[in-house]
Amino acid sequence: MKLHPGEMGAAKILRKLRELLPKESVVTTEVGQHQMWASLFYDVIQPGTFFSSTGLGTMGWGFPASIGAKVARPDVPVVDIAGDGSFSMTENSLATAVLEDIPVIVFILNNSTLGMVAQWQRTFYDRRMVGVDQGGCPDYVKLAESYGAQGIRAQSMDELDKAIKSALSSDVATVIDIPIDPEEDVLPFVAPGTSLSDMILPS
Amino acid sequence: METMTGAKALMTAMEKEGVKQVFGLPGGANLPMYDEFARCDIRHILVRHEQSAAHMADGFGRVSRKAGVCFATSGPGATNILTGLATAQADSAPMIAVTGQVPVAMIGRDAFQESDIIGMANPVVKYAFQPRLPEEVPEAVKKGFYIAQTGRPGPVLLDIPKDVQQNEAPMDFPDEFKIQGYHPWNDPDIASVQKAIDMLLNSEKPIILAGGGTIISSAFAELQAIAETLMLPVVTTFKGKGAFPENHPLSLGPIGMHGHAEANKMMTEADCVLAIGTRFSDRSVGTFEAFEKRLKIIHMDVDPAEIGKNQTTSVAVVGDVRASLRIMVKLLLQRSVKKLKILFGLNTLEKLKHIGKKI
Numbered sequence: 069m070k071l072h073p074g075e076m077g078a079a080k081i082l083r084k085l086r087e088l089l090p091k092e093s094v095v096t097t098e099v100g101q102h103q104m105w106a107s108l109f110y111d112v113i114q115p116g117t118f119f120s121s122t123g124l125g126t127m128g129w130g131f132p133a134s135i136g137a138k139v140a141r142p143d144v145p146v147v148d149i150a151g152d153g154s155f156s157m158t159e160n161s162l163a164t165a166v167l168e169d170i171p172v173i174v175f176i177l178n179n180s181t182l183g184m185v186a187q188w189q190r191t192f193y194d195r196r197m198v199g200v201d202q203g204g205c206p207d208y209v210k211l212a213e214s215y216g217a218q219g220i221r222a223q224s225m226d227e228l229d230k231a232i233k234s235a236l237s238s239d240v241a242t243v244i245d246i247p248i249d250p251e252e253d254v255l256p257f258v259a260p261g262t263s264l265s266d267m268i269l270p271s
Numbered sequence: 272m273e274t275m276t277g278a279k280a281l282m283t284a285m286e287k288e289g290v291k292q293v294f295g296l297p298g299g300a301n302l303p304m305y306d307e308f309a310r311c312d313i314r315h316i317l318v319r320h321e322q323s324a325a326h327m328a329d330g331f332g333r334v335s336r337k338a339g340v341c342f343a344t345s346g347p348g349a350t351n352i353l354t355g356l357a358t359a360q361a362d363s364a365p366m367i368a369v370t371g372q373v374p375v376a377m378i379g380r381d382a383f384q385e386s387d388i389i390g391m392a393n394p395v396v397k398y399a400f401q402p403r404l405p406e407e408v409p410e411a412v413k414k415g416f417y418i419a420q421t422g423r424p425g426p427v428l429l430d431i432p433k434d435v436q437q438n439e440a441p442m443d444f445p446d447e448f449k450i451q452g453y454h455p456w457n458d459p460d461i462a463s464v465q466k467a468i469d470m471l472l473n474s475e476k477p478i479i480l481a482g483g484g485t486i487i488s489s490a491f492a493e494l495q496a497i498a499e500t501l502m503l504p505v506v507t508t509f510k511g512k513g514a515f516p517e518n519h520p521l522s523l524g525p526i527g528m529h530g531h532a533e534a535n536k537m538m539t540e541a542d543c544v545l546a547i548g549t550r551f552s553d554r555s556v557g558t559f560e561a562f563e564k565r566l567k568i569i570h571m572d573v574d575p576a577e578i579g580k581n582q583t584t585s586v587a588v589v590g591d592v593r594a595s596l597r598i599m600v601k602l603l604l605q606r607s608v609k610k611l612k613i614l615f616g617l618n619t620l621e622k623l624k625h626i627g628k629k630i
Contacts (some may be wrong), residue, residue, distance in 0.1 A: 094334060104529035109345070112513030113523075114364040115491040119333045122483070123552070127355060132323035133330030139292060140335035154389030158326065160319040169318050256532045260553075262525060263561030265537045 072252040073269050077224055078102070078177060078234045081246055082109035085147070085175060089097040093117065094137045098130035098154030101183035102176075104254040106149045128157030134166055134172045145173065145236055152178040152202055162215035165241035173235040174243045174255060176210075180204050187253050201231045212243035220226040272441040276606055277405030277431065278303040280442045281369070284412035287444060290340055292316055293332075294324040295367075298344025301371030303436035304341075323346050329364045331428075336487070337417040338427075339366040342371045345371045346384030349430070350391065356426045357395035361509065364489060366422035367397075374434040375472070388430050397425030403432070406440040415449055420429020422455025423574040424487060445447055457575070459590035464598045467545065467569040467586045468606075471501060474543035474567065479503045480526070482555075483510030484548015484572060485594050491515070493596035494547065498605060503545070506534040508555040527555040543567040548592045551581040571595045578615060 071077060082105055088094040089095075091113040097103040097120040112118045119137065122127035134148035148155075155176055165172055189197050212219030218238050222228040228246060235242035257268040275283070281304055285293075291316040297305040308315045317551045318324040318601040320345040328339030343352050349370040358450055373382040389399050397417045400411040408431065471477045479498055485491070485507075494514060498505050498521050505515045506523045509530075515522050524531035526538045538544075546568055549555070556562040563582050572586040578587040588595045 094560075096330060107512055107525050107529060108521060108531060111517035113516055113518050115513055115516060116486050116489065118513035119330065120509070120512075121358050121362065122554075123507075124354075126326075126356045128322070129326050129329070129358055132318070132326035133333070135323075136294065136330030136332070136339055137334040139327070140331045140339075155434040158320070158323050161323045161327075163319050164327075165325070166318060170316075176499035222571055254529050256529065256535065258528045258530070258535065258557050260528070260556060262532075263539070263557040265539045265561070266557075267532060267535050 070145060071250045071255060074249070076223070076246070076248055078105040078248065079109045080225065081177065081228060081248070082106060082149070084228055085149070085232060085258060086110050088229070088236070089145060089147065093147060094141055095149060096120065096130040096134040096137060096149050097149045098151055099125045099127045100151045100154055101179070101187065101254050102149055102151040104184070105177065105255070108254070110149065116193070129152040131155060131158050131172075131174055132161045134174075135170050136159060138170050138172050147173045147175050150174050150176045152176055152180055152208070153182045155208075156202075159211065162217050162241060162243075166216040170238055171241050173174060174241070176208055176243065176245050177248050178208065178245050179248050179252070181250040183250065183256070188252065190253070191257075191259075197206065208243050208245040212241075216240065217241040219245065272443050274439050274441050276303065276437055276439050277402070278307050278436040280405060281406040281412060281431065281436070282313060283442075284308040284409045284444060285546070286311065286313065286338065288412065288416045289337065291321065293340045293342050293516065294318055294327040294343030296321050296344070296348065296382070297323060297342075298348050298371065299422045299526060300345035300373060300433050301348070301369075301436070301623065303433065303500050304369065306432070321351035322354050323552070324469045325352040325366070326358065328366045328368070329355060329359045331361070332424070333362075333367040336365070336489070338367045338416055340367045342369050343371070344384065345373055345387045345388070347513035349388035353391060353395065356392055356428065359426040360395045360397065362575045363424050363483065364426065366426040367419055369429045369431065371436070372401065372430045372432040375432045376434070378432065380535060383479050388428070390529065392428050395426075396428045399428040399430065401430040402435055404440065405435050405438045406442060408435065409442055410448060413445060413448060418450070418453065430539040457590045459588050459598055461594040461598060461602070463586055463588045464595060464602055467588060468599060468602055470543055470567055470569055470586055471503075476541045477501070477503055477543040477545065478506065478537060478541040478545070479505045480538070480544050480546045481511040481514040481548025481550060482547060483506060485511055485514035487548065488573070488591050488593040490547070490596050493600060495519075497545070497555055497596060501601075504537055506538055508549050541566065543569070545569045545571070547571045548573070549576060550577050623624060
C-alpha cells in the first residue's frame with residue numbers, strides 16, 4: 069500500500085488548504101478517502117469547526133451541509149472537502165448555493181474513482197476493480213460554470229495556492245477540482261474486525 | 272386565543288423558536304405551509320432534492336447548535352429526506368423535518384403521494400409527531416424543538432396532513448408543557464467524578480478520548496483545562512476531531528480505522544481512559560474485546576443508554592459532559608495542594624487555579 073510520492077499527494081494538498089484557511093473557517097467533508105485524508109492531514113485549530121457524516125457515512129452529505137453551515141456562519145469561510153464520487157450525489161445543490169447567494173467552497177480531491185472502495189478492492193480483493201471507475205465524468209469546472217458558480221482546476225501546488233485564494237475572495241460558490249493519483253491509499257489503516265494494534269502502515 | 276390555520280400556526284410557532292430560515296422543496300401536500308412564506312419573515316431556501324434540504328438543516332444545526340429546519344412534501348418528498356434523518360440521528364444532530372401528508376381522511380387509502388413516513392422514519396429519528404387537528408400544531412412544534420435540542424440532540428419529524436394545515440382553529444401557544452418519561456438532563460453524580468479522578472491519578476498511562484459529545488456540549492475549555500492540568504495526552508474519535516486544538520502539544524489526533532498512527536499506538540498502550548461523549552464506535556476502537564482488554568474506562572456521556580453498550584465501564588458519569596468536566600476541574604482544585612504539587616509541579620497547579628477561575 070502506498071502514499072503518493074509526488075507533488076500532488078493528499079497530505080500536501082490538505083496541508084496547503086490548512087495553511088491558507090483562517091483558523092475560524094468551518095470545514096465539512098463528504099465520505100470516502102478524502103474524508104480520511106482530511107482527518108489525517110487537516111489539523112483543526114479552533115475547536116468545533118470540523119463536521120462530517122461520521123456515523124452513517126452518508127456520501128453527498130458534505131456539500132449541502134456546508135451550505136447549511138454557511139447560513140449559520142456567513143462571517144467565516146466554509147469549505148466542503150470532497151471527493152468526486154460523493155460530490156456527484158448532491159452536486160445539484162450548486163443551484164441553491166448560487167441562487168440563494170451562499171458562497172461555499174467545494175474542494176474536490178478528484179481521483180475519478182470511488183477511491184475507498186477501490187482501496188479495499190486493491191487490499192482485500194486481489195486488485196479486482198469492479199464498479200469504481202468514474203471515467204473522468206463530469207468535468208467539474210464546466211459543471212460549476214453551468215450553474216453560475218466559479219470552477220477552477222488546480223494541477224500544481226502553485227495553481228492550488230491561487231485557486232484557494234481566489235475562492236476565499238469570491239462572492240459566488242467555487243468548485244476547486246484537484247486531479248490526484250487514483251492509486252493513492254489512505255494510511256494508516258486498521259482493517260475492519262481487527263484491533264488498533266494491528267494497524268497497517270505505509271510500506 | 273387567535274383563530275388561524277394549522278399552517279399559520281406552524282410558522283408562528285417556528286418564529287417563536289427563533290427560526291430564521293427553512294431549507295425545502297414544495298409539493299401538493301405542503302402547499303398551505305408554503306403559502307405562509309409569502310406572509311412571514313422566515314426565509315425559504317429552495318433545494319433541488321429533498322435529501323439536500325435535510326443535510327442543509329443538519330449542517331446548520333451542527334454549527335449553530337440550534338435545530339435546522341427542512342420542509343418536504345408527502346410521498347417521495349418525505350422518503351427523500353429519510354437518509355438525511357438517519358444521518359442526523361447517527362451523529363446526534365438537532366434537526367426538525369416538516370413533511371406534508373395527505374388529508375387525514377385519505378391516510379391508509381394509498382392516496383396519491385401518500386407514504387407512511389412516520390412508520391418509515393421512526394427507527395431513524397429521536398421522535399416523530401403527526402398532529403391530527405390544527406390546534407395540536409403549536410404544542411407539537413414546541414415539543415419538537417425541545418426534544419431535538421436537549422439532552423443528546425437528534426432529528427424530530429413533524430408530519431402534518433394537508434387538512435390540518437388548511438383548517439382553522441383557536442390557537443394557544445403554550446410556554447409550559449410536559450413530556451412524560453423524557454428526562455434529557457441528569458445532574459452528574461459528584462461521587463462518580465471523584466472516583467474518576469482517583470482512577471486517573473492512580474493509573475500509569477492515562478489518556479483522554481474525546482468524542483463528538485465534547486463538541487456538541489462545547490466543553491472545549493473544560494477539556495483543555497483537565498488535559499493541561501493532569502498533562503494527559505488527548506486522542507479523539509473521528510467525530511470528536513477538533514474537540515481539542517490539533518496543534519496543541521498534548522494533541523495526538525483521531526484514533527480509529529484511519530486514525531493517526533501515534534494516536535492509535537498511544538491508545539493501545541494506555542491503562543486508563545477518560546472517554547468523553549463517545550459511543551465507542553467500532554470505526555474508532557476496532558474490535559470491542561481487544562480495546563477494553565487491560566483498559567480501565569471512565570465514561571462520561573449525556574445518554575445513559577451508551578453506558579456499557581459497546582464497552583465495559585469502570586466508572587460512569589451520566590450527564591452533560593461539560594457539566595461533568597466542570598465538576599472535575601472544581602474537585603481537582605479542592606484536592607490536597609501538597610499532593611498535586613508533588614504529582615504535577617507548582618506551575619501546573621497555578622495554571623489550574625487560573626483556569627478554574629475562568630470557567
